[in-house]
Amino acid sequence: MPNISDYTETEFISFIQKIRAINKVGSDEELGELLAQFRKLTGHPDGTDLMFYPEPGQDNSAEGVTRTVKEWRAAQGLPGFKEK
Numbered sequence: 001m002p003n004i005s006d007y008t009e010t011e012f013i014s015f016i017q018k019i020r021a022i023n024k025v026g027s028d029e030e031l032g033e034l035l036a037q038f039r040k041l042t043g044h045p046d047g048t049d050l051m052f053y054p055e056p057g058q059d060n061s062a063e064g065v066t067r068t069v070k071e072w073r074a075a076q077g078l079p080g081f082k083e084k
Contacts, residue, residue, distance in 0.1 A: 004041045009066055011082060012041075012064045016051065016062040042069045052084060 005013065019034045039047045043050055046055075054060035058068070075079050 001037060001040060002077070003062040004043075004069075004073070005082050007041075008083055008084050009070065010084070012066050012069075012074045016065055019051065020062070042073070044069055044072050045077075 004012070015034075015038070017033055019031070019038060022031050035048050042050075044050060046066075050058075051060055052063045058064070070080055
């Protein structure tokens with residue numbers, strides 16, 4: 001399984017958009033695999049709630065989730081996204 005440092009921010013935004021598309025028309029199995037991958041990649045304690053059940057006022061767009069993950073990982077001293 002890839003690490004978050006294998007993704008640029010743009011690629012991660014696309015990954016989130018793929019999750020949302022599969023959520024609408026894909027199988028539960030495929031969605032489950034993508035959500036598990038998201039949780040593992042981000043390591044964020046809120047996991048997929050960042051996308052589906054955000055805190056009040058939190059931006060849950062693909063860009064907003066990516067920004068939240070990036071800021072949280074930096075604050076934790078964890079690796080971030082790869083440079084373009």
